[in-house]
Amino acid sequence: MTMNQRKTIELEEGWDFMEKGITKLKRILEGLQEVQFSSEEYMMLYTTIYNMCTQKPPHDYSQQLYEKYKEAFEEYINSMVLPSLREKHDEFMLRELVKRWANHKVMVRWLSRFFHYLDRYFITRRSLPALNEVGLTCFRDLVYQELKVKVRDAVISLIDQEREGEQIDRALLKNVLDIFVEIGMGQMEEYEKDFEDDMLKDSADYYSRKASNWIIEDSCPDYMLKAEQCLKKERDRVSHYLHSNSEQKLVEKVQNELLVVNSTQLLEKEHSGCRALLRDDKVEDLSRMYRLFHKIPKGLEPIANIFKQHVTAEGTALVQQAEDAASNKVSALFHLSPASKMPLSMAESAVCLQEQVFVRKVIELHDKYMAYVNECFANHTLFHKALKEAFEVFCNKNVSGCSSAEMLASFCDNILKKGGSEKLSDEAIEDTLDKVVKLLAYISDKDLFAEFYRQAVASFMKKLSRRLLFDKSANDDHERLILTKLKQQCGGQFTSKMEGMVTDLTLAKENQNNFEKYLGTNPNANPGIDLTVTVLTTGFWPSYKSSDLSLPAEMVKCVEVFKEFYQTKTKHRKLSWIYSLGTCNINGKFEAKTIELILGTYQAAALLLFNASDRLSYSEIKTQLNLADDDLVRLLQSLSCAKYKILNKEPNTRTVTPNDYFEFNPKFTDRMRRVRIPLPPVDERKRVVEDVDKDRRYAIDASIVRIMKSRKVLGHQQLVMECVEQLSRMFKPDFKAIKKRIEDLITRDYLERDKENPNLFRYLA
Known part of the structure; x- marks a missing residue:
């Protein structure tokens, strides 16, 4: 038939025909005895709809x-689904809901196939909701809307039971929560509004109650252990049945209640908080x-602050210990022999030894807490900053009147020179x-950058020069090593002179070899005395005091x-001859025996x-020597x-005066055949500071002139401000110092004030 x-x-x-098919489908869904649809039945149902939709009006x-x-869905839901759900509660209601939702999706799938022609043509032309959407909407409007609160409360109750350690059916919760997601048909609004918001609030309340007890009852480590376990379990909870979108929100809620709300009380716990953990080296607890806290916005700041305070306190205690030990050592030495009036050098040696101990302890402290930064605090920049600021505080304190820069220089000197107390391997030295x-x-x-920095240069220069000149360096490679490290840390400007010093010494050795060859080929020129001369370049070395010493004839030759x-x-x-750095070995013929005396040039000339x-x-x-009183008193002393x-000496007193007389002591003797006679040390710290201040004035002057030369007129x-910016790499100049230098440059006609505006300066070419 056509x-x-x-x-x-x-x-x-x-x-009527379609209802028979729908009834059969319902019976299958209800689990009643029913044969599955055959292909013929399916085709008949599909064809019936097709025919009824393609008949000519008015039969379309x-x-x-x-x-x-x-209506078919509505009738089924009202007659079968809702009654079965209303009679069940809690977990049983949830199981029934999961079953009914699964059945409903099957029913939607089958009916959508029977009515497929509507989707293809009628719905498309009319822009109506698709059959699948209509089916899901029926469940949402009739079942979900009525039961969502009961379902939400039942799920949250089960979650709290699980938090308390009870076993629950996680698969069931996963299936229930999938309904909240699927009802949204691609949107998360229902899941978030109808479940997640309340779940998060309940979670916050739950952990707030727990935290209020734990913070009182538990130590900081125990509390943190519980918090870490709770957070792990919440993430685990998300992976098993909550939607992945909930993880960050849930974790933040739990973190807030367990950590943020109680952070101060937790970190400041008297016997177990952050300070106690640092004090007791609780590395594992600090790592936890x-x-x-690193996942909480600004959560690390209070910890880093406590870390900084702790390190500062430990470093300051080291400074105080060094001060006390040095003063006690000196007092003890004086107390042992008050009548003998202990020489100042002994007291200084005691202080020097204490400085060495202090630097070693500071290094150990830095090693310890740098390990904390790297291992406990995951190399976080906040803790690097805290460590840096802490060390800046106590590393810039003086110990027994000695700056840290000088102590570090002395410490290096002790390591590098031959015969130093530190017997270290090359690797240990490096x-x-x-x-x-x-x-x-x-x-x-630090703010006093210039003074410490320049003092450090002066100290290193002075120590390095003495070590190199007197051949006390254990290993030239080590000298070059420290210069390389200083250059990396502080820049080439810091080390250029020191590198020149090392190079000078290499050239000086070649020069001495050539001098000895010269004497070998010119025997008449030989002075009859072993002579070693070290020629240096003026610009590289510290300025040394020179004098017009009148040398004895032997030395003049x-x-x-x-x-x-x-x-x-x-x-x-x-x-230019620097006699103050020279050494002489002369033989003293005494009554008991001849003794070789090792002296400075001034001492040798006097003898x-x-x-x-x-x-x-x-x-x-x-x-006869043409020496200043200061130098003469020191050598005669x-x-x-x-x-x-x-x-x-006459009179036989312990101090030298201009009225004294001196004569050779033929009865002098010593158990050694060679003795070194040192000069009393000179405290050059004051001169170093004066040199620093002088250099700073020159630097400020040069900076002001450079700026004004390029700008011509400036307020x-x-x-x-421009002067401070230019000089900040070397030191932090004081505003008053700059103002003073400006006034000086005005008097020297480098600058002039504007006649109408005294705060405006002009450069004078």
Whole structure:
């Protein structure tokens, strides 16, 4: 039969046939005895709808069938689904809901196939909701809306039971919560509004109650352990049945109640808080503290602050210990022999030893807490900053009047020089030097940057120069190593002179070899005395005090021979002799035995005078040597009043005066055949500070002139700020110092004030 001859199906007749099929589907869903749909049955149901939708008007029943489709769901829900759900509660209600939702989706799938022609044409043309959407909407409007509160409360109750350690059916919860998601048909609004919001509130309330008890009952480590376990379980909960979108929100709620709300009370717990954990080296607990708080916005700041305070306190305690130990040591030494008036050098040695101990302890402290930063605090920048700021506080304190820069220089000197107390391997020396340079960085970052920085340069320069000049360096490689590390840490400007010093010494050794060859080929020029001369470049080395010392004839001949040799190499360089750095080995012929005396050049020159005279007055020695009183008093003190009395002094007092007389002491003896006679040390710290201040004035002047030369006209405030910015790499200049230098440059006609505006300066070319 052709389509035009097809029998018209009336609405009532067609729907009766469809209802039979729908009833069979319901029976299958209810689990009643029923045979599954055959292919023929399925095709008949599909074809019936197709025919009823393609008949000519008024027999096109598309609209009516669309409505009947929806009514079929409504009738089934009201007659079968809701009654079965209303009679059940709690977990049983949830199981029934999951079953009914699964059945409903099956029913939607089958009916959507039977009514498929509506989806293809009628719904598309009319822009109506699709059959699948209509089916789901029926469940949402009739079942979900009525039961969502009961379902939500039942789920939250089960979650809380699980939190209390009870076993629950996680798969059931997963299936129930999937309904909240699927009802949204691609949107999360229902899940969030109808379940998540209340679940999060309940979670916050639950952990708030727990935290209020734990914070009182538990120690900080125990509390953190519980908090970490709770957070792990909540994440686990999300992975098993909550939607993944809930994880961050849930974790934040739990973190807030367990950690944020109680953070101060937790971290400040008297016997177990952050300070106690640092004090007792509780590395594992500190690591847990970091893990818990680093995920909270600004959560690490109070911990880093406590860490900074703790390290500062420990470092400050080291400073105080060093101060106390040094003063006690000196007091004890004086107390042991008050009548003997202990020489100042002994007291200084005690202080120096204490400085070495102090630096070693500071290095150990830095090692310890750097390990904390790296391991407990995951190398976080906040803790690096805290450590840096803490060390800046106490590394810039003076110990027994000595700055940290000087102590570090002295410490390096002790490690590097031959015969030092530190007997270390090459690897240990390299490691220690690396740590010292890191400490130097903390010094250079303070407000008094310029003073410490420049003092550090001066100290390192002075120590390095003495070590190199007197051949006390254990290993040239170590000298170059520390210079490399200093250069990396502080820049080339810091080390350029020191590198020049090391290079100078290499050239000086070659020069000495050439001098010895010269003497070998010119026997008549040989002065008869072993002479070693070290030629240095003026710009690289610290400024040393020079004098017009009148040398004895033996020494004059040595100087003249070397001058002749040096002129054969170059006629364009002038030699300036620094006798204060020289050493002499001379033989003293005493009654008991001949003893080799190791002296400074000044001391040797003074003793040689007694080859020609048995007795000399202070003024005679001064005239013959042409020395200043300060230098003369020091050398005569070392020869007549100290440990080794090579000269006898009249009167026999412990101080040298211009009225004294001196004569050779033939009865001097010592168990050693060689003795070193030191000069009393000179405290050069004051001069270092003065040099620093002078250099700072020059630097400020140069900066102001550079700025004004390029800008021509500039206001006072802007000039000061630009000057500070330019100099900040080297030191932090004081505003008053800059103002003073501006006034000085005005008087020297480098600048002038504007006649109308006194705060405006002009550059004078």
